């Protein structure tokens with residue numbers, strides 16, 4: 593069974609959807625730990641309820657991001673993860689960290705990258721007037737939200753949408769996308785090649801664009 597460690601900073605709804613897929617057996621993996629950079633967040637409670645080890649590496653207790661990354665590494669390596677999923681983890685990981693775990697580090701971002709990298713994606717999508725918005729799962733590279741794209745899910749933007757209504761539609765879509773992608777990753781059907789994503793021939797008929 594493949595081992596996944598999930599990094600969070602807050603609510604943990606993507607953690608929940610991934611955990612449920614692992615429990616159902618649609619994603620053949622075990623979530624062996626959840627690590628949060630903030631104490632007292634809802635995602636830690638979700639992990640506790642599911643009996644998943646829940647750790648806090650509090651960013652505020654470290655002088656700089658190198659020391660924080662080193663502390664994360666130490667905790668992480670105990671679990672020997674095959675995959676590390678950033679699910680609402682609101683920190684940029686340093687060069688060394690990203691290089692060390694290259695090909696194992698996956699992030700979910702609430703926009704159709706490369707549009708709207710960074711924060712406040714739903715507001716920016718509405719302001720830009722785009723008619724389709726969504727979420728992306730990608731391998732993590734050094735640049736912010738820039739790594740090779742694995743899969744995307746698109747949702748329509750309606751004229752009456754608010755940041756909240758659009759955000760909710762995207763989040764529900766994320767809950768389909770992340771477990772779907774990870775179920776292929778843990779089976780070795782999706783992996784990172786030298787500079788692009790490699791898909792196993794057996795999933796060539798699966799569109800990597802969901803809606």
Ligand code: GRF
Pocket residue numbers: 600601602603604605606607635679680681700701702727763766
């Ligand atoms: C999600 O929209 C995710 O794409 C983004 O942060 C949000 C986290 O939500 N990176 P949750 O903590 O999984 O509920």
